[in-house]
Each structure stands twice: as C-alpha cells, then as structure tokens.
Amino acid sequence: MVTSLKPQLGANPERVRSHNKQLVLRAIRHVGTAGRAEIARASGLSTQAVSNIISDLLNEGLLVEQGVRSAGRGLPVQQYAIKPDGGYAFGVEVRPTAVFTALVDLVGTPLVTHRTPLADPQKATILETVCAQLDETLAKTHVPKNALMGAGIVMPGPFGDTGLTGTESELPGWNTGDPAEIFANRLDLPVFVENDANAAAMAERMNGVARGLDDFAYLYFGQGLGLGLVQNGQAVQGAFGNAGEIGHITVVVQGRPVELESATSRLSVQAHLAGHGVTVMNVDDLTSLYSSANRHLFVWLDQAAQALSSALSIIENLFDPQTVILGGAMPDDLLDHIIARTALPERSVSNRPDRKYPRLMRGTSGRMTATLGAAALVLHQAFTPTIAAAR
Amino acid sequence: MVTSLKPQLGANPERVRSHNKQLVLRAIRHVGTAGRAEIARASGLSTQAVSNIISDLLNEGLLVEQGVRSAGRGLPVQQYAIKPDGGYAFGVEVRPTAVFTALVDLVGTPLVTHRTPLADPQKATILETVCAQLDETLAKTHVPKNALMGAGIVMPGPFGDTGLTGTESELPGWNTGDPAEIFANRLDLPVFVENDANAAAMAERMNGVARGLDDFAYLYFGQGLGLGLVQNGQAVQGAFGNAGEIGHITVVVQGRPVELESATSRLSVQAHLAGHGVTVMNVDDLTSLYSSANRHLFVWLDQAAQALSSALSIIENLFDPQTVILGGAMPDDLLDHIIARTALPERSVSNRPDRKYPRLMRGTSGRMTATLGAAALVLHQAFTPTIAAAR
DNA sequence: GCGTTAACTCAACTTTCTTGAGTGTTCAAG
DNA sequence: CTTGAACACTCAAGAAAGTTGAGTTAACGC
Known part of the structure; x- marks a missing residue:
C-alpha cells in the first residue's frame, strides 16, 4: 500500500x-x-x-x-x-449572499474592508466579484499589485462530497477542482484556502489574544459552529481539509443528547428566539436584546453555556491546548456572558494548577473576523520558514 | 503577552x-x-x-x-x-507492575522483547530496571551501544498534575522533572517519551497498516482508552503532552450519556464480565471466551461498538483523518467483531464516496504494541528531516 | 546497427554559512 | 580619571553544501 x-x-x-x-x-x-x-x-x-x-x-x-x-x-x-508597508495581504470571505474582502498590511493592520452583496452564489459570479474587489481595493489604496504577498480565502466547509454535504449553507459548484488553484489562476497570486474557524484562529495568533501561542483551539460562532485548531503553530486541516467540523457532534445537555450546533450557533439563537416570538435580523439586534436583559435570550445563553461545557471537555481532553478561544460573529457581551456561565470540566487534562492562560478566553469578534483571518493566512505564510514546511 | x-x-x-x-x-x-x-x-x-x-x-x-x-x-x-543493521532502536513501555522492553533494527524488525516485573513502581526502581534491561539486551544481541539511535519510552499519561490525576493507574514521582531528560541522562541516549496511543500510532505508520498515511487516528485499547493522533506525519502531543485523553469524554449510548472508557476498555470488559460472574485474567481468557461465544462478552461487545460509533463521529468530524485504526491489548477477534458491529456515522465529514481506506481498520494488536511503538518513535525520528522540525 | 533515452560521474562554479580578527561603545572597578 | 571587561557589529578569508554542464555507460527501439 x-x-x-x-x-x-x-x-x-x-x-x-x-x-x-x-x-x-x-x-x-x-x-x-x-x-x-x-x-x-x-x-x-x-x-x-x-x-x-x-x-x-x-x-x-x-x-x-x-x-x-x-x-x-x-x-x-x-x-x-x-516595515508595515513592506507587503500586503488580501483577505476574502465567501458566503452564499455576499463576499467580504479586506486588505491588510504586513503587520496586520486593515487598510480597507468591504462587503459586496452577491446576485447569485454561482462560482463564476463569485470569482468575478472577488477579482473586481481586488482591483478596486488596490486602486483605492494605491498599493501596487506586486506588493501583494497573496490572498487568503475563507469558504464555508466542508470541502468535497461528505456526509455533511447538503446540511450547510453551501456554495454550488466548488466540489470539482481545487478552489485554491482556481483562485490562484484567476487572481494571479499565491492563494491559501481555509475554513472560517481556522482562519480566525490564525488571525488570533498573529494579532489577537493568541499571540505567541502555538497550541490552542478556537471556537468560531458563524452560521453554525466551527473549531479552529492550531497545533505547533500550524492550523490543523485534516486529510481533506475538513477538520474542525464540531457542530454536528452530539453533546449532553441536562442529561439529554443534543447536536452541539443546535445549542450554540447563530442559527440556534435565532431559532430559539423565533420560537418565543422574538425576531433578530443581525448581530446588533442581539446586542440590544442583551442590554435589555431579554429573558428568552438569557435562557438560550445558559443552555449554550451548558453545551459548551461538554464541548470544552472534548476539546481539552483530545487536544490539550494552551487555551480555548471563543470568537466569531457574536456580540462581545454575549460571548463574555457565555464564558462566565460555562462550567469548566473538572475531569480534564486542562484542569491544571500551573496554567498561564485561562481555559476559556474571548477572541476577536465581529463581522470581519473571518475575513481578517483570511488575510492572516498570508501573513502567517510570510513568517513561516519554508524548508520541510508542514504545508 | x-x-x-x-x-x-x-x-x-x-x-x-x-x-x-x-x-x-x-x-x-x-x-x-x-x-x-x-x-x-x-x-x-x-x-x-x-x-x-x-x-x-x-x-x-x-x-x-x-x-x-x-x-x-x-x-x-x-x-x-x-540496511537493517544500520542502526537500532530501544523501546520501553513502563507500566505500574512491569516494564516491557524491545530492541528493533532500522527497518523495524524486533530482535528481542522482554517483560520485567516490577517489585515496586518507584521511580528509582524503574530507572534501574530499564537500565539493566538495556545492558542485558545489548549483551545478548551483540549490538554495540553506539549503534543505538535512541530510546523511546511509553509511559501512562496524563503527564503533570491535571484534572485526571488520580484516576489513572499512575506512576508516583514522575510529575517533577522532565521524564525524557531523566531517561536521557540515565541511559546516555536520545530519548523520546510518548503516551501509549501515540506510540502505537507511530508504529502503525512505520510498519503497519498506516504505512504512508500522514493523517489518521488510532484508538488504543489499553487499561483505559487512548487516542493517538497523527497530523501531517507527526504525532499530536498537545501543549503539555496530554492530547488524546479520549477515555473520559462523555458519549451517548442508547440515548444515555456514559463515559467512553467505561464502555470500551480492558477494565470495562473485565468489570462487565465480573458483574456476571465471569473472571478474566488476561487477553487469552478473552480469546477463549470469544471462541466459546460467551453471551455476556457479546453483550459487552455490542455496547462497546455503540460507544465507539459515537466516539468515531467525534474523531472524524474533529480531525478529518484518512482512517481510524483500532488496536492495542485486545484480541484480534474482538477488535474485528467490534469493527464489524460499529455503525459508521452518516453525518460525518469522513462519509465520502471517494475514500481510499475504510473508515475503521484494525491495527497491530497484542501485548507488545505500545513497546514496539516506543521503538518506532526513534525510527520515526531517524527518517524525519530536521530543519524546522515540528518537534 | 545506430540513434535515442536515461542514470550516473567528474570537475568547475555558486551560494551561503562560519570563523576569527578587528572596531567602536558602554559600564564598572581601581 | 583611567583602564579593562562586555557586548554588538563588521570585514575578510575559508569551508561546506548544493548546482550546472559536459562526458560516460548501458539498454531499448526502429
């Protein structure tokens, strides 16, 4: 064999x-x-x-x-x-309804960010949009193209035809051919493709609370829930690029098995609130609900924290990370609340007296988390020695 | 920071x-x-x-x-x-009651293996025993010490003072100081320390069914249950060397949450059988019970397979491995039976039509699995380029 | 048979790193 | 105040490893 x-x-x-x-x-x-x-x-x-x-x-x-x-x-x-202007990285986040782009300099400072609504989620449309945004961004910032070190692309996983296919907010037409190669040819740049959680994790490592950490996990609240894993300073991608699909595992909440994602994700909170007649359209709605101490929201938060505690037990015992970071498209207040309410499992290898970092930390949040993470992939590359490179 | x-x-x-x-x-x-x-x-x-x-x-x-x-x-x-005799590796597995040692050549063929009972599990006794076994082994095989490329040591985890401490069949006195350094000084050899599951996984990769695989998981039936993870050809150790402690996570069996290790491990089968008046002392007893189609054993096997199915869902979705291998101190028959009965989760990133390997495979089993794995750590080192080495 | 293909060797060359001597600045002890 | 140790850095020579291109040898196919 x-x-x-x-x-x-x-x-x-x-x-x-x-x-x-x-x-x-x-x-x-x-x-x-x-x-x-x-x-x-x-x-x-x-x-x-x-x-x-x-x-x-x-x-x-x-x-x-x-x-x-x-x-x-x-x-x-x-x-x-x-030197901050020694090079630039282009970050792209592709979602079914919009494409987010960002240009960051060599130290990671964003120069411009942009959201472009998508008429349709077709492959050609997406490529066209990304290409146009790149040109526009370069023109607006007067950054020469040869100063661009590459582009990072965040796409919703899983990649390829898997048992999770069809359950996700998916993009059609990307299962054939290597997305990285397709983008690289179109943009004429080195391209790195990752899922949102891994990209956010790398961003956190380059310029966030995970600076200097080489082994940590990142729970990313997106549409669903993703797990970014950094081991030895490298993102764990798995054999087919689909590592970190934590949303679909079963955890135990109040003695009952539930799918993790159904308890902790943006869709989950929306569904829960909708069930009680509360409609939330975006992240800001959640923030105001939280400041008005909405009862239904608080119930959801508590239940999310319980699910998270189970997930934490799994993550910690399987990876033994330096810390677990929570971030993504969720208001800071809510993340902080969840963190405060999450019981840290006793029976965990991470329950050690000599810890340097908390077991659970809040990372960068906000709408552009993954987009900036995409750009961070390029920066990470630029600062990683290449011989025998672990990809 | x-x-x-x-x-x-x-x-x-x-x-x-x-x-x-x-x-x-x-x-x-x-x-x-x-x-x-x-x-x-x-x-x-x-x-x-x-x-x-x-x-x-x-x-x-x-x-x-x-x-x-x-x-x-x-x-x-x-x-x-x-050249098989171009170098040799010494493998050591330390358990509370005995020390197992093996000498293998450069291609991984074992020359001698040995079991030395321990009078007591004290640190000094263990060091003494390992040292004596090394000398004896070299003398018996006429292998000069300078042909030894190093020693691999397998010790029961978790390392350090953690939330799992005290629950394991533990060795006293190893929480202070770096075990690798202690052994290296005593044996005057390069030393690599790992847990049993990771070592077994590396052995499988060097000379077993995982030859040529760079991303896979290995479920090791020992006293408890351990998870060995290989990512990009390297064993995943975690920040403190305790990655893979899968035994204590909670999985769902027949709608009820149970600790994984309580359903699938050597201790678990012994306890289950003892509860029905059947005493098993060792692996051979299990083999004969199986060939006599013992009813209680079959009940346990089915229940273990169900727990394993839950574990598989977690492992696959978190790591996206090429395959998951089952091995360790469990008879082949039982492993095969469990594999045949384990439901492969539908909702998994590993459920893909273009698979090259089965989702679940049986690896090397038997008493010396981890010991030979320890030796494989040394071989792995010898065949791994060193610049920018991922440890 | 003879040209093509391919593995391998030899000798010259290039790149990059290291070594050791030397320069300049700062601090501390006499 | 002088002197010397400590430290960062530079210069020039040397060493180690890789590459290149020409040349040799052997098998295959027309």
Missing part, C-alpha cells in the same frame, strides 16, 4: 536563504523590535549570517531601522522592526 | 546535510528500494547531491546496494535499500 510521498523539499542554498530570511522576520515579529545579536541567539545562526540577511531584508523593504537601544554594557543595539 | 519563541533552527551547511540525508533515507524507506535519479526527483535535489549523500550513507552503513534494475531505456538503475 504505497501512497504518494508528500513533496518534502530538500535544502539547497537558495531555499536555505529563504528559510533563514523568514526565520529572521519571524523572530523580529515575535518581539516587535530586535537587534542582530538577539536574533542570532534565537535562531541558532551566526551574527554575521543574520547581518547579511537583515541587509537583504532592508533592501527588499521588509524591515525598518528602529534606532538604537543601549542595554547595559557594550555597543548599543541597532534595532529593526517589520 | 510575549511567550518564549520555540527554538526554530536556522539552516547552516551542517544542518542542511543532515536534513537532506534524512530526506533521502525517508524517500528510500517509503518505496523500499530506489535509485539516485528517482530520489532526486522526489526530493527536489540534484542527482549529484543525492549521489554524494548516498555515498555518505553507504559509508555510514545505513544503506546497502540492492543490485540493478533495468527499467526501460537508459542506464540500469543502481538501487539502494535501508
């Missing part, structure tokens, strides 16, 4: 340099600003090698000098930082 | 060579025997580079020539294969 060997790249001078460059960028990004010697120690390279690489990066416009810092004895340190 | 940056190695000539060597070994191992040009294509190196590396590996005794193969036109291919 011989399967194809994943193309694991051998190292040659060119690839070594590229690898080390990214290592240096990564080290600088991690601490904000750094000097040559410091980077050398962190990377296991000689200071001379680091010096040469930094000189390269300065020429390429990826770094800026940040003045000197005299730290104790010795020659003061010439510091360097990532 | 700045955390310590994982020491990601920069590439220098020495590390590049080591990386490429392992890449070549890996490519050869993957296909059994291979020629230079073939390896060059697979690794992205030039044939000249591969030639030089192979010449090195021949000198080091890690490869043997395997004669020529004339494949179509052109000069016949000089083939190479891994």
Whole structure:
C-alpha cells in the first residue's frame, strides 16, 4: 500500500536563504523590535549570517531601522522592526449572499474592508466579484499589485462530497477542482484556502489574544459552529481539509443528547428566539436584546453555556491546548456572558494548577473576523520558514 | 503577552546535510528500494547531491546496494535499500507492575522483547530496571551501544498534575522533572517519551497498516482508552503532552450519556464480565471466551461498538483523518467483531464516496504494541528531516 | 546497427554559512 | 580619571553544501 510521498523539499542554498530570511522576520515579529545579536541567539545562526540577511531584508523593504537601544554594557543595539508597508495581504470571505474582502498590511493592520452583496452564489459570479474587489481595493489604496504577498480565502466547509454535504449553507459548484488553484489562476497570486474557524484562529495568533501561542483551539460562532485548531503553530486541516467540523457532534445537555450546533450557533439563537416570538435580523439586534436583559435570550445563553461545557471537555481532553478561544460573529457581551456561565470540566487534562492562560478566553469578534483571518493566512505564510514546511 | 519563541533552527551547511540525508533515507524507506535519479526527483535535489549523500550513507552503513534494475531505456538503475543493521532502536513501555522492553533494527524488525516485573513502581526502581534491561539486551544481541539511535519510552499519561490525576493507574514521582531528560541522562541516549496511543500510532505508520498515511487516528485499547493522533506525519502531543485523553469524554449510548472508557476498555470488559460472574485474567481468557461465544462478552461487545460509533463521529468530524485504526491489548477477534458491529456515522465529514481506506481498520494488536511503538518513535525520528522540525 | 533515452560521474562554479580578527561603545572597578 | 571587561557589529578569508554542464555507460527501439 504505497501512497504518494508528500513533496518534502530538500535544502539547497537558495531555499536555505529563504528559510533563514523568514526565520529572521519571524523572530523580529515575535518581539516587535530586535537587534542582530538577539536574533542570532534565537535562531541558532551566526551574527554575521543574520547581518547579511537583515541587509537583504532592508533592501527588499521588509524591515525598518528602529534606532538604537543601549542595554547595559557594550555597543548599543541597532534595532529593526517589520516595515508595515513592506507587503500586503488580501483577505476574502465567501458566503452564499455576499463576499467580504479586506486588505491588510504586513503587520496586520486593515487598510480597507468591504462587503459586496452577491446576485447569485454561482462560482463564476463569485470569482468575478472577488477579482473586481481586488482591483478596486488596490486602486483605492494605491498599493501596487506586486506588493501583494497573496490572498487568503475563507469558504464555508466542508470541502468535497461528505456526509455533511447538503446540511450547510453551501456554495454550488466548488466540489470539482481545487478552489485554491482556481483562485490562484484567476487572481494571479499565491492563494491559501481555509475554513472560517481556522482562519480566525490564525488571525488570533498573529494579532489577537493568541499571540505567541502555538497550541490552542478556537471556537468560531458563524452560521453554525466551527473549531479552529492550531497545533505547533500550524492550523490543523485534516486529510481533506475538513477538520474542525464540531457542530454536528452530539453533546449532553441536562442529561439529554443534543447536536452541539443546535445549542450554540447563530442559527440556534435565532431559532430559539423565533420560537418565543422574538425576531433578530443581525448581530446588533442581539446586542440590544442583551442590554435589555431579554429573558428568552438569557435562557438560550445558559443552555449554550451548558453545551459548551461538554464541548470544552472534548476539546481539552483530545487536544490539550494552551487555551480555548471563543470568537466569531457574536456580540462581545454575549460571548463574555457565555464564558462566565460555562462550567469548566473538572475531569480534564486542562484542569491544571500551573496554567498561564485561562481555559476559556474571548477572541476577536465581529463581522470581519473571518475575513481578517483570511488575510492572516498570508501573513502567517510570510513568517513561516519554508524548508520541510508542514504545508 | 510575549511567550518564549520555540527554538526554530536556522539552516547552516551542517544542518542542511543532515536534513537532506534524512530526506533521502525517508524517500528510500517509503518505496523500499530506489535509485539516485528517482530520489532526486522526489526530493527536489540534484542527482549529484543525492549521489554524494548516498555515498555518505553507504559509508555510514545505513544503506546497502540492492543490485540493478533495468527499467526501460537508459542506464540500469543502481538501487539502494535501508540496511537493517544500520542502526537500532530501544523501546520501553513502563507500566505500574512491569516494564516491557524491545530492541528493533532500522527497518523495524524486533530482535528481542522482554517483560520485567516490577517489585515496586518507584521511580528509582524503574530507572534501574530499564537500565539493566538495556545492558542485558545489548549483551545478548551483540549490538554495540553506539549503534543505538535512541530510546523511546511509553509511559501512562496524563503527564503533570491535571484534572485526571488520580484516576489513572499512575506512576508516583514522575510529575517533577522532565521524564525524557531523566531517561536521557540515565541511559546516555536520545530519548523520546510518548503516551501509549501515540506510540502505537507511530508504529502503525512505520510498519503497519498506516504505512504512508500522514493523517489518521488510532484508538488504543489499553487499561483505559487512548487516542493517538497523527497530523501531517507527526504525532499530536498537545501543549503539555496530554492530547488524546479520549477515555473520559462523555458519549451517548442508547440515548444515555456514559463515559467512553467505561464502555470500551480492558477494565470495562473485565468489570462487565465480573458483574456476571465471569473472571478474566488476561487477553487469552478473552480469546477463549470469544471462541466459546460467551453471551455476556457479546453483550459487552455490542455496547462497546455503540460507544465507539459515537466516539468515531467525534474523531472524524474533529480531525478529518484518512482512517481510524483500532488496536492495542485486545484480541484480534474482538477488535474485528467490534469493527464489524460499529455503525459508521452518516453525518460525518469522513462519509465520502471517494475514500481510499475504510473508515475503521484494525491495527497491530497484542501485548507488545505500545513497546514496539516506543521503538518506532526513534525510527520515526531517524527518517524525519530536521530543519524546522515540528518537534 | 545506430540513434535515442536515461542514470550516473567528474570537475568547475555558486551560494551561503562560519570563523576569527578587528572596531567602536558602554559600564564598572581601581 | 583611567583602564579593562562586555557586548554588538563588521570585514575578510575559508569551508561546506548544493548546482550546472559536459562526458560516460548501458539498454531499448526502429
């Protein structure tokens, strides 16, 4: 039973340099600003090698000098930082009714974000819309296309024909061909495709509460509920890109089995409130319901927290993450409320006395979470050494 | 919130060579025997580079020539294969009542296996026993110590003080200090520590039904139930090494929530049978009960299969593995029976028409599964390129 | 038979890293 | 105030690994 060997790249001078460059960028990004010697120690390279690489990066416009810092004895340190306009990333979130786009700079600051309603969810329409948005965004911001390092695309999973197909708010026509390749050809850019939860998780790791974390889980409240997993600094995609479909597992709430997604998701809260005659159209409606202490909403929140507690037990015991982050298209207030009410399972490997992070944290939320996450995929790539890259 | 940056190695000539060597070994191992040009294509190196590396590996005794193969036109291919006695790995499984050890060669063939009862489960006693077994094994097989590439150690988790502590058949005194370091110092060898499930999974990947798979899950029947996860060819350890503690999650059987481990584990079957007046002492007893079609055993098997079906739904939807493997200290017959009776969840990302592997497979079983898995950890290391190593 | 195909080797070249000596700045001890 | 240690960084030489392109050998097919 011989399967194809994943193309694991051998190292040659060119690839070594590229690898080390990214290592240096990564080290600088991690601490904000750094000097040559410091980077050398962190990377296991000689200071001379680091010096040469930094000189390269300065020429390429990826770094800026940040003045000197005299730290104790010795020659003061010439510091360097990532140059924000050294590169840009385009983030795209495709939903059945609209396409969201964002342009972010090298340090992750969004320059523009945009929502384009979709006339129809056909493949051609989507490609056309994304393409047009890219051009428009570049024109508006005067960012040259060659400064774009790539595009991240968030699409609703699952990918391919699976047992969950048909149950999702799906996009027709994407089950044939590799979406990444299709977009890459159309946009003429390196493209990275992920599901919303993984993208949001990577964004959190690049610029959110998960900065510096290498092992964590992210529960993403979207239409349904998704689980983003980061292991060893890499998003876990699974064999076919469908890892993290946590919404359809069965958990126990008040002794009764329920589908997780039916208890904790945007659809779930809408359905629950509709059952009590309350109509919510969007996230803002939820916020006002919450501030007016709507009884039905509070009932739902409590029940969601109970379901979440079961899910937490599974996530923690299966992944042993540093922390679990809650985020997505849900108002902060509600997330905070749920977090406060979620019982942290006693019988969990995460129930340890020497924790550095809370077991449950709130991440970035809001409508653009996944879109910015899409852009973060590109940034993540730019700061990840390439030799023997775990994809 | 700045955390310590994982020491990601920069590439220098020495590390590049080591990386490429392992890449070549890996490519050869993957296909059994291979020629230079073939390896060059697979690794992205030039044939000249591969030639030089192979010449090195021949000198080091890690490869043997395997004669020529004339494949179509052109000069016949000089083939190479891994030299079985090119290196050895020592595997250790520590249990509260005994220590199991095994010596395997570079291709994974076990030379000797041994069980040493433990007078007491104290740390010092264990270290002493392992050390003595290593010496004895080397003496018996006339393998020089410098041919040993390392030792793999399997210890019952969870590691550290967690919410599951105290519920396991535990070893006292290992919560302080890093077990890997302690063993490494004592044995004077590179040491890799894992839990039983992950080790068994790696063994399956090196020489079992998971050969060539990079993303799969392994359910290990031990005292309890453990989940080994392989993602992108690497074992998932979690932030604190405790990933895969699936035994304590709650699943639903016949509409009622139960702890998974209470339904599917060696302890569970023993308890169930004891409740009906049947005493089983070991794996052989189970085999004979099965061949005599014991009614109580069959009831347990059905119930275990139902619990497993719930677990499968969780594993598949969270990891999207290529397959899920069942193995461990359970007779083949019983595993096969359970697999046959386990309902494959419909609503799963793994329920896809284009599958190459069954959703549920039986892996290696038997008493030495984890011990050989421990040795496989060392082999895995030897065939894994080191630059930017994912640990 | 003879040209084509393909694997492999040899020798020259390139890239990148490391090493060790040297420069400049800061701090602290005498 | 002087002197020396500590530290960051640069320069130039050297080493290690990979690549390139020409040349050799062997099998196949027309």
